Amino acid sequence: MWWGPRPFTQVVVIIAVVALFYVLGHNTSVTMSRIGVIPGFGFLQRSANFEIGESLIAFRAGDIYARAILVGILNTVKVAVLGCILATILGVGLGIARLSGNLLLSGIVRWYVEIVRNTPLLLQLFFWISLAQALPAPRRALPLLDAFYLTNRGVFVPGPIFQGLSFPTLLVAGLVFVAWATFLWTARRQGKLTLRSGLLAGVLAVAGVALGIPLTGASVSLEVPALSGFNIRGGYSLTPEFAALLTGLVVKFSASIAEIVRAGIQSVKRGQWEAARAMGLHDGQIMRFIVLPQALRVITPLTTSNYLDLVKDSSLAVAIGYPDLVSIVNTTANTTGQAFEALLILIVIYLILNLSVSALMNVYNRRVALRGGRPA
Structure with missing residues (x-):
């Protein structure tokens, strides 16, 4: 039967776990009541008396805590989506370059991957935010193609x-x-x-x-942004914190994706290349039409794991001052005293985000697997 060979033991374990959670919840509720904190999520409708430096929607001090948390969710989703896209593009390029016959290019990519993968992400974020803050003031900004400007106030782009x-x-x-x-x-x-x-x-x-x-x-x-007096006007501006966080995530996870792409390409048998060349295809066509479609069956599941890690590691933004979900929920917990509820909100939101990413990638993975056909 579905309850297994020892149903009594399983029932006892389930009852013990439920009882443990009940005792913990009851003790938490009693402690919160004793110190004057009312358990519940009613605080979400109270006014949040703090400002948020960067948001996709309008927010000012006095708006409710629920809106502040929504700002944090949008900020986290923004950096996670851009990070996944840019890390994938850079990682695929690096993975292909790693297999290049050019020893100099292959060696540079190898050292890039080894250095980035073997240093902590938090240390890399500190490096990027220090570099961003060390850039010159807007009036002495570093121009790139007269359309991009690097300053200590952020990156200005068209x-x-x-x-x-x-x-x-x-x-x-x-x-x-x-x-x-x-x-x-x-x-x-x-x-x-x-x-x-x-x-x-x-x-x-x-x-x-x-x-x-x-x-x-x-x-x-x-x-297009342009230097005007002592400031830069026009275009879009990326704050130093956002630019540093996005750069750190892209650099870190592009190295991992590069190794995944390299392994996926090498998993395709050499005979596939030789057969394609015999049909008159050049290397670019072989990579695009023959190798990558087969390599995706190896690449996709491992890349999904990297996407999930990127979403979770974006929480390190709190260390460099970017107002992501963790930063705003932490401020909410400190100002309201509802630490347990804030932590529960944080867990549920990250769980939803990661399950959503996993579900989307699983749909794509099934399509890739179906295209690959059945093994002979």
Whole structure:
């Protein structure tokens, strides 16, 4: 039966665990009541009397604690999503370069991977935030291509500026996106999706949005930052804390992904390369059409683990002053005294984030496994 060969023992263990949690919960509740702290989550609707230096949504002192925690969630999701994307791009490039026949390039990548993987992430974050704070003031900023500026107040980059946005504008953009996604899904189901057709569909979708926006009375332009007096105006600015955290996460996990990619490529038998060359394919085509599709079956599960670690390690942002979820929840616990509830919120949110990442990657992993076919 489902309860196993020793049901009585299992029932006793379950009762003991439930009783232990009950005793711990009761003692915690009594202790909190004795020191004047009312257990519960009612504090989330009280005013938070602190400012948050960086947020994706409007927040000011006096807003409720629930909104402050939402700011922390969005800040964590922002750095985690960008970190996963950039670490993957850099890691794949480094992994392929690691197998290059150029000994100098291969050696440089090898030393990069070894140094980064064998130093603590927290130490690397301290290095990057120190470097960011050591950059010159805005009036002596380090320009890159006259479009990017590195300063001790942050990194300034070009960014799109939207004006006159309205519901028709969002509707047009939404319809174009749905049409683009429908095309990709249909082409994939029919086995007709190629890199060229996917890129062409993406270009047409961007062109459709660009042509549709002016028809709704809106406009979009690219604003490039420029030095103005003693400051830099225009474009987007990345705070030193965010730039340091993102750089640290990308550098750290790109090294791990590079090794995963290298191992995945080397798992494909050499005969595959020789057969592809016999068919007249050059190395770039062999890598794209033959090797990487098979290597993904090895790469994807290990990369999923790296994504989960990146999301969790983003909590080290509290050490360099970036207002992520851990930083804001910690401030909430200190100002309200609801440390147990704050810790529970933190655990649940990180659990949801990691389970979401795992579920998405498992869906992709199943698609990769199906494409690989059955072993002979």
